[in-house]
Amino acid sequence: xxxxxxxxxxxxxxxxxxxxxxxxxxxxxxxxxxxxxxxxxxxxxxxxxxxxxxxxxxxxxxxxxxxxxxxxxxxxxxxxxxxxxxxxxxxxxxxxxxxxxxxxxxxxxxxxxxxxxxxxxxxxxxxxxxxxxxxxxxxxxxxxxxxxxxxxxxxxxxxxxxxxxxxxxxxxxxxxxxxxxxxxxxxxxxxxxxxxxxxxxxxxxxxxxxxxxxxxxxxxxxxxxxxxxxxxxxxxxxxxxxxxxxxxxxxxxxxxxxxxxxxxxxxxxxxxxxxxxxxxxxxxxxxxxxxxxxxxxxxxxxxxxxxxxxxxxxxxxxxxxxxxxxxxxxxxxxxxxxxxxxxxxxxxxxxxxxxxxxxxxxxxxxxxxxxxxxxxxxxxxxxxxxxxxxxxxxxxxxxxxxxxxxxxxxxxxxxxxxxxxxxxxxxxxxxxxxxxxxxxxxxxxxxxxxxxxxxxxxxxxxxxxxxxxxxxxxxxxxxxxxxxxxxxxxxxxxxxxxxxxxxxxxxxxxxxxxxxxxxxxxxxxxxxxxxxxxxxxxxxxxxxxxxxxxxxxxxxxxxxxxxxxxxxxxxxxxxxxxxxxxxx
Amino acid sequence: xxxxxxxxxxxxxxxxxxxxxxxxxxxxxxxxxxxxxxxxxxxxxxxxxxxxxxxxxxxxxxxxxxxxxxxxxxxxxxxxxxxxxxxxxxxxxxxxxxxxxxxxxxxxxxxxxxxxxxxxxxxxxxxxxxxxxxxxxxxxxxxxxxxxxxxxxxxxxxxxxxxxxxxxxxxxxxxxxxxxxxxxxxxxxxxxxxxxxxxxxxxxxxxxxxxxxxxxxxxxxxxxxxxxxxxxxxxxxxxxxxxxxxxxxxxxxxxxxxxxxxxxxxxxxxxxxxxxxxxxxxxxxxxxxxxxxxxxxxxxxxxxxxxxxxxxxxxxxxxxxxxxxxxxxxxxxxxxxxxxxxxxxxxxxxxxxxxxxxx
Ligand SMILES: Nc1ncnc2c1ncn2[C@@H]1O[C@H](COP(=O)(O)OP(=O)(O)O)[C@@H](O)[C@H]1O
Ligand SMILES: [Mg+2]
Numbered sequence: 001x002x003x004x005x006x007x008x009x010x011x012x013x014x015x016x017x018x019x020x021x022x023x024x025x026x027x028x029x030x031x032x033x034x035x036x037x038x039x040x041x042x043x044x045x046x047x048x049x050x051x052x053x054x055x056x057x058x059x060x061x062x063x064x065x066x067x068x069x070x071x072x073x074x075x076x077x078x079x080x081x082x083x084x085x086x087x088x089x090x091x092x093x094x095x096x097x098x099x100x101x102x103x104x105x106x107x108x109x110x111x112x113x114x115x116x117x118x119x120x121x122x123x124x125x126x127x128x129x130x131x132x133x134x135x136x137x138x139x140x141x142x143x144x145x146x147x148x149x150x151x152x153x154x155x156x157x158x159x160x161x162x163x164x165x166x167x168x169x170x171x172x173x174x175x176x177x178x179x180x181x182x183x184x185x186x187x188x189x190x191x192x193x194x195x196x197x198x199x200x201x202x203x204x205x206x207x208x209x210x211x212x213x214x215x216x217x218x219x220x221x222x223x224x225x226x227x228x229x230x231x232x233x234x235x236x237x238x239x240x241x242x243x244x245x246x247x248x249x250x251x252x253x254x255x256x257x258x259x260x261x262x263x264x265x266x267x268x269x270x271x272x273x274x275x276x277x278x279x280x281x282x283x284x285x286x287x288x289x290x291x292x293x294x295x296x297x298x299x300x301x302x303x304x305x306x307x308x309x310x311x312x313x314x315x316x317x318x319x320x321x322x323x324x325x326x327x328x329x330x331x332x333x334x335x336x337x338x339x340x341x342x343x344x345x346x347x348x349x350x351x352x353x354x355x356x357x358x359x360x361x362x363x364x365x366x367x368x369x370x371x372x373x374x375x376x377x378x379x380x381x382x383x384x385x386x387x388x389x390x391x392x393x394x395x396x397x398x399x400x401x402x403x404x405x406x407x408x409x410x411x412x413x414x415x416x417x418x419x420x421x422x423x424x425x426x427x428x429x430x431x432x433x434x435x436x437x438x439x440x441x442x443x444x445x446x447x448x449x450x451x452x453x454x455x456x457x458x459x460x461x462x463x464x465x466x467x468x469x470x471x472x473x474x475x476x477x478x479x480x481x482x483x484x485x486x487x488x489x490x491x492x493x494x495x496x497x498x499x500x501x502x503x504x505x506x507x508x509x510x511x512x513x514x515x516x517x518x519x520x521x522x523x524x525x526x527x528x529x530x531x532x533x534x535x536x537x538x539x540x541x542x543x544x545x546x547x548x549x550x551x552x553x554x555x556x557x558x559x560x561x562x563x564x565x566x567x568x569x570x571x572x573x574x575x576x577x578x579x580x581x582x583x584x
Numbered sequence: 585x586x587x588x589x590x591x592x593x594x595x596x597x598x599x600x601x602x603x604x605x606x607x608x609x610x611x612x613x614x615x616x617x618x619x620x621x622x623x624x625x626x627x628x629x630x631x632x633x634x635x636x637x638x639x640x641x642x643x644x645x646x647x648x649x650x651x652x653x654x655x656x657x658x659x660x661x662x663x664x665x666x667x668x669x670x671x672x673x674x675x676x677x678x679x680x681x682x683x684x685x686x687x688x689x690x691x692x693x694x695x696x697x698x699x700x701x702x703x704x705x706x707x708x709x710x711x712x713x714x715x716x717x718x719x720x721x722x723x724x725x726x727x728x729x730x731x732x733x734x735x736x737x738x739x740x741x742x743x744x745x746x747x748x749x750x751x752x753x754x755x756x757x758x759x760x761x762x763x764x765x766x767x768x769x770x771x772x773x774x775x776x777x778x779x780x781x782x783x784x785x786x787x788x789x790x791x792x793x794x795x796x797x798x799x800x801x802x803x804x805x806x807x808x809x810x811x812x813x814x815x816x817x818x819x820x821x822x823x824x825x826x827x828x829x830x831x832x833x834x835x836x837x838x839x840x841x842x843x844x845x846x847x848x849x850x851x852x853x854x855x856x857x858x859x860x861x862x863x864x865x866x867x868x869x870x871x872x873x874x875x876x877x878x879x880x881x882x883x884x885x886x887x888x889x890x891x892x893x894x895x896x897x898x899x900x901x902x903x904x905x906x907x908x909x910x911x912x913x914x915x916x917x918x919x920x921x922x923x924x925x926x927x928x929x930x931x932x933x934x935x936x937x938x939x940x941x942x943x
């Protein structure tokens with residue numbers, strides 16, 4: 001051992017930081033909480049005022065609520081919404097849980113491939129997929145006509161409440177799949193092995209061990225899917241409106257846009273009510289998650305997984321899952337693809353006689369072109385900003401002594417539970433009330449970007465938090481002991497270790513912002529269009545071909561970006577699973 | 585001047601009292617050990633000194649500087665305490681090379697590049713890691729990682745070194761070597777050190793003084809000899825090595841010697857006591873197995889005082905000694921001796937000054 005005169009060296013004591021860590025932490029906390037909760041304050045205010053916020057004067061009143069509650073259409077919309085959300089939840093949870101059990105606990109054919117492909121419906125642009133469904137299965141859709149005119153077979157009408165919920169369920173099934181899959185991966189499969197060695201048949205094991213084990217995950221994903229279905233706007237708007245089936249979200253949207261005299265107070269009151277329901281559901285879910293955490297700690301570490309043999313059912317069940325993928329993803333996307341290169345899509349004339357590039361050419365002009373450029377711009381900038389903010393906010397939430405840190409995890413998950421439409425209304429009022437900055441935001445694409453960022457920020461959080469939790473706290477303590485303050489420790493030690501998760505969060509944020517649309521419906525103005533709003537408004541006006549082409553652009557960019565993060569695809573997707581499965 | 589002064593620390597987690605009036609002082613250059621079973625509050629104490637736990641009550645001062653005082657709401661930030669810490673997990677930063685790990689504290693202190701290089705190499709030399717400076721932690725063995733952690737804690741010449749179970753992740757052979765290596769290093773550098781362990785051998789072999797704690801309460805502070813030979817209570821006696829506990833009744837006193845009766849077989853046992861108790865008080869005496877002298881029943885030595893006859897129930901050969909399990913008229917005793925005794929009937933001598941009254 002070399003001996004060195006240790007005490008000859010006198011080093012300076014680490015200096016006090018110029019900016020105390022608490023100031024930065026407080027700033028980040030305020031920014032996050034302000035951005036998420038702030039916009040609902042003007043909305044609440046608008047709902048109890050007798051005239052719009054942009055008009056001077058005015059008194060506080062509950063008239064809007066009274067008016068809303070006395071409107072039969074509003075209550076019918078609630079009945080429809082609850083029926084729709086319940087059906088969606090039942091189908092998606094049953095399907096997702098079954099798929100998760102098949103993929104992670106049995107010798108299903110092609111199970112590895114399915115494990116990944118099954119996530120596609122939730123990763124692809126929701127609005128594009130809905131348009132694809134309509135083009136193919138809708139009233140007058142290609143396959144609908146083909147079946148009824150050529151084969152004289154009726155198909156399921158998708159413009160009914162059960163039909164719409166089937167589409168929504170096929171989109172949200174991966175949420176249940178991921179939650180259950182995560183729970184199964186955590187649970188010790190030796191419990192199942194033990195039941196089998198005790199003589200139970202595979203079916204019996206499933207009924208008596210596996211499904212009870214999954215109960216917390218089922219409840220948890222059911223609440224989330226129910227919340228997401230209540231919040232859904234695209235399907236109700238595109239499929240329900242024509243048949244005059246209104247849901248709460250589409251009722252509020254149409255109240256605002258179609259009414260001869262829009263009544264902001266009533267819409268805000270309805271939005272408050274929807275927000276209240278979503279909040280209660282989120283609180284409920286948090287309680288369920290608490291139960292799940294207790295459960296998991298009992299279950300212990302994941303063991304080796306022995307597969308239940310399906311025997312003769314190996315392939316038929318695989319075919320069933322393949323069929324789901326064909327219906328939920330392949331047919332809508334193919335429908336869009338074909339639609340985008342033909343003049344019209346009809347079973348009467350073979351598509352190859354009707355080929356045209358005109359739809360795609362239109363994308364290079366006018367609103368379509370602007371929408372694409374705007375969307376790419378806000379996705380890139382928004383993903384960078386949101387990822388950076390969430391990264392730091394996650395550190396404040398879990399790796400600081402900031403007194404109010406405990407509120408952050410709940411707040412950061414909150415936008416996930418709030419319907420995009422409501423986020424949009426909130427930001428609309430906020431921009432109106434914040435003078436210069438507000439009117440600049442209102443007049444540019446950055447106002448839309450901000451709303452999209454806030455709406456999708458939970459994705460970044462749920463990707464980063466599990467990774468952060470795996471970075472031992474002694475690593476940052478060692479940094480502090482070495483003399484580095486909170487921010488220096490975060491910058492030099494924790495954030496570099498979090499880098500893979502930050503990158504995944506960025507990829508996911510980019511895709512989510514690119515595909516989002518409903519918060520922008522109240523914010524969009526000519527010149528500020530984004531892909532989603534343009535698709536929706538043009539489609540409603542009857543422009544189908546170019547909209548299909550636009551949807552294909554969105555699908556294409558999504559697939560390429562997710563593919564670029566291919567190494568992280570698994571990562572990102574397993575973390576969306578965490579959206580369903582794991583909060584702070 | 586005491587280097588570290590901890591006074592009346594208290595900490596409650598929910599219902600649980602993790603620290604209860606923990607007080608001790610550590611002298612300059614001393615190697616002071618916190619010893620106790622897992623969960624007794626050792627890490628909580630150490631992390632309170634380091635600034636990563638905030639006790640509910642008490643005071644902490646190091647080198648005359650007050651770091652923590654609950655009554656004055658004073659709590660110096662961890663990064664400004666200038667203490668060297670080696671964590672149980674080592675906490676070597678995985679994304680930095682060995683060199684960068686050691687350089688970080690110096691960069692934080694704004695040393696010039698050249699000085700950083702010189703100082704880091706000097707310390708790498710000290711911890712025998714010079715050839716590994718460009719390696720990443722995952723390319724190092726557990727023992728090497730531990731030395732990186734130690735080097736990183738020493739590189740900025742902290743006034744105090746805190747070690748939280750630094751050897752618990754090493755295998756038995758390596759642990760032996762690391763112990764003497766750390767002990768030498770500490771001695772050479774003259775560093776005031778607090779060392780946390782649940783391993784009594786480690787505590788006894790390395791420390792200048794040992795603090796034994798249990799359930800957040802300090803049981804005894806003393807030299808290794810003190811806590812081993814003169815445990816103040818049953819917990820310390822049992823936790824620090826193997827022990828025979830003999831419970832009996834005080835028959836009478838002769839000066840500072842108590843005459844104790846413990847059952848039929850053990851009568852008139854003479855035990856050294858510091859303070860006298862009432863006659864007929866019950867008391868428990870702790871005797872280490874190696875203090876018992878085992879002789880064949882017919883041997884001429886040790887007749888009379890403190891000698892009882894017993895039967896050997898089993899003998900185990902443990903390399904450097906034999907271990908005897910004995911039955912002295914219903915009282916089970918364990919004895920250790922380098923000598924082999926063949927007969928089944930033996931005499932056991934209990935030296936009066938090897939007896940510690942524990943309750
Ligand atoms: N952050 C915490 N929250 C709740 N209880 C804790 C926490 N840290 C430690 N404890 C409890 O305090 C007691 C002392 O812990 P610790 O100091 O880590 O013990 P050890 O002596 O093993 O190092 C333990 O019972 C532990 O469960
Ligand atoms: Mg400990």
